[in-house]
Amino acid sequence: MDSKTLYARAQRVMPGGVNSPLRACRYVNSEPVFIERAEGAYLWDVEGRKYIDYVLSWGPLLLGHCHPDVAEAVYMAVNKGTSYGAPCEGEVALAEEINKLVPSMEMMRMVSSGTEATMSALRLARGYTGRNKVVKFVGNYHGHNDAFLAAAGSAAQIVPGTPGVPEGVIQYTLLAQYNDLEAVKAHFEQSGDDIACVIVEPVAGNMGLVLPKDGFLQGLRDLCTQYGALLIFDEVITGFRLSIGGAQQRFGITPDLTTMGKIIGGGFPVGCFGGKREIMEHMAPCGGVFQAGTLSGNPVAMASGLATLKALQQCDYDALEARTTKFASELCNILREKGQAIALNRIASVYTLYFSEVPVTNMIESSACNGDLYAAFWQQMHAQGVNLAPAGFECTFTSFAHTDEDLEQTLEAARKVSF
Ligand SMILES: *Cc1c(COP(=O)(O)O)cnc(C)c1O
Numbered sequence: 001m002d003s004k005t006l007y008a009r010a011q012r013v014m015p016g017g018v019n020s021p022l023r024a025c026r027y028v029n030s031e032p033v034f035i036e037r038a039e040g041a042y043l044w045d046v047e048g049r050k051y052i053d054y055v056l057s058w059g060p061l062l063l064g065h066c067h068p069d070v071a072e073a074v075y076m077a078v079n080k081g082t083s084y085g086a087p088c089e090g091e092v093a094l095a096e097e098i099n100k101l102v103p104s105m106e107m108m109r110m111v112s113s114g115t116e117a118t119m120s121a122l123r124l125a126r127g128y129t130g131r132n133k134v135v136k137f138v139g140n141y142h143g144h145n146d147a148f149l150a151a152a153g154s155a156a157q158i159v160p161g162t163p164g165v166p167e168g169v170i171q172y173t174l175l176a177q178y179n180d181l182e183a184v185k186a187h188f189e190q191s192g193d194d195i196a197c198v199i200v201e202p203v204a205g206n207m208g209l210v211l212p213k214d215g216f217l218q219g220l221r222d223l224c225t226q227y228g229a230l231l232i233f234d235e236v237i238t239g240f241r242l243s244i245g246g247a248q249q250r251f252g253i254t255p256d257l258t259t260m261g262k263i264i265g266g267g268f269p270v271g272c273f274g275g276k277r278e279i280m281e282h283m284a285p286c287g288g289v290f291q292a293g294t295l296s297g298n299p300v301a302m303a304s305g306l307a308t309l310k311a312l313q314q315c316d317y318d319a320l321e322a323r324t325t326k327f328a329s330e331l332c333n334i335l336r337e338k339g340q341a342i343a344l345n346r347i348a349s350v351y352t353l354y355f356s357e358v359p360v361t362n363m364i365e366s367s368a369c370n371g372d373l374y375a376a377f378w379q380q381m382h383a384q385g386v387n388l389a390p391a392g393f394e395c396t397f398t399s400f401a402h403t404d405e406d407l408e409q410t411l412e413a414a415r416k417v418s419f
Pocket of ligand 1: 112118141143144205234261
């Protein structure tokens with residue numbers, strides 16, 4: 001069956017025909033193609049077209065699609081049952097592996113998505129500190145929890161970021177622009193005794209890639225320590241991607257709590273939150289902060305996550321970073337030679353190429369980028385078998401499965417784009 005027919009069927013039974021809005025490809029004025037299968041760096045759609053994939057399920061597949069070790073671990077696990085509703089060794093083994101690689105996560109709890117991880121971490125921070133307020137950054141995404149879906153209204157007012165979020169739920173949410181340490185300081189000066197936590201993507205990946213300015217993360221660390229608030233690193237994207245120890249290892253800054261997702265499931269629905277033992281022991285059944293999950297620590301998902309982390313430890317992160325750096329800057333050069341103003345943000349194996357005259361350091365600058373030019377670029381790349389993120393304000397990921405030939409073929413496609 002072709003994508004058009006499937007999309008028509010999908011739109012009858014699912015809003016917009018999708019289970020997550022960006023997949024509808026509306027930001028690139030296109031319709032989604034339906035995928036039949038994936039392997040390594042490639043996707044094949046239902047009509048048999050092959051794509052070099054730079055979305056990689058929005059980040060989880062740093063090893064590429066269907067890595068043989070991960071697939072093998074999953075088959076083995078399925079043969080032993082798909083869910084027990086009781087403890088199993090896989091949960092312990094994955095937690096031990098994460099603790100080894102990210103030592104600040106002395107204890108943790110597995111959940112089934114990044115959204116659940118941040119939601120639970122926020123509850124824990126509030127329960128632990130006995131305070132209500134949370135500082136979050138405009139353009140940082142922490143899943144679709146009510147408390148984080150707040151937007152800046154007029155006159156420093158905070159308003160719901162989507163219909164369906166009551167004003168009461170975001171009354172404790174304080175906003176600041178990313179990289180604006182002064183704004184965070186002002187929040188602490190005004191309501192420091194009621195701020196439970198600051199939550200931040202240590203490298204922002206949901207307004208396109210935006211790097212923290214020098215001193216920004218350390219500044220957050222210092223303010224949280226000074227006022228007795230918890231610093232939460234949302235490493236759902238950066239965990240195991242920026243380095244095997246995540247952003248906290250790469251920048252040498254230790255948060256109180258960390259949330260993980262994406263890569264730790266290796267393509268299965270897994271999230272996780274963890275941190276200092278003393279804080280984590282406030283979770284039920286040790287402590288009073290309630291949280292639970294029917295499929296948490298699912299044995300198949302744990303096997304996938306563990307096989308992924310084991311395989312990643314054999315991978316050469318520096319080499320992938322060097323190749324990605326060269327690739328992304330060559331891509332920029334190609335577009336600049338076509339007369340486009342491009343701002344490039346890049347770290348490790350992730351980058352965003354913005355159609356922008358100015359560097360992008362926060363949401364204001366990210367929103368000002370030219371979406372129409374990106375759409376034109378995306379469509380022409382897609383037609384040539386290159387799958388980029390279907391919105392200009394998203395990250396582009398490379399994986400250990402991408403060969404030099406894949407990257408060169410992608411550059412060759414870019415050379416043929418016209419504006
Ligand atoms: C993807 C993402 C989430 C949400 O994870 P889901 O598994 O989609 O719920 C949270 N935080 C960050 C930084 C993310 O990129």
